[in-house]
Amino acid sequence: MSRFPAAPSVAALMLVAGLVLWHGHGRWWQWPDRHNPWAPLALDEAPGWLTRHKLGRLTAEPQACQAFLRSTPLQFEPQPDRVTGPGCGFTNAVRLRRTHVLLAEPVVLSCPAAASLALWERHVLQPAAQATLGQPVERMQHFGSYACRNVYGRAQGARSQHxxxxxxxxxxxxxxGGRRITVAADWAGQDDAARFLRQVHGGACGLFDGVLGPAYNRAHADHLHLDRGPYRLCR
Ligand SMILES: [Zn+2]
Structure with a gap:
């Protein structure tokens, strides 16, 4: 005696979907890397829904992170891991001599933060400069990265991502061409420089975890703080 097969169970459907996905990844059809969670991060890929996932993976995979940096124009030297005090020090860090642009000073940055910086320069900073100001950025000024201190330099409280x-x-x-734009002088304006700064601030939010600028508080009146860390904050 025969009977109709039971409605396919959820588990069976998931199995079929899994096989299709695996097959799609492994054999006869390749997803574009941008939509493929297994594909490594690529500098020229436009940021998309998987970019943060791929950037996050670099935190757990130091070698993959440095391989990504080697695929970019960034000039860097890996730094020995260092512990300098409670909650201070770094692992998997690099000393950046230049990025897509000249740096006013070399800077020691964790590899995942350097990876975010590379993507931000490639997909946000330079396109915004060209579109808004008609020139690329040639040099970037900064107040540095590593500092063994708490948030805002307070005596108590959480360690800063710095x-x-x-x-x-x-x-x-x-x-x-030499035009100079600073957060301190240009953020509050209404001109192209102010629009440019707002674009590069907003565009950083998808590629870093914490992004703080003058709108956040007076401690950030003269710089954009860009970090890779446990907290998502974009202000
Ligand atoms: Zn900062």
């Missing part, structure tokens, strides 16, 4: 070299404070830019 204490683990996971944050960079960007204070200004020099364009090709």
């Amino acid at each position: 204490a683990t070299a996971d944050a960079l404070d960007v204070s200004g830019f020099v364009l090709r």
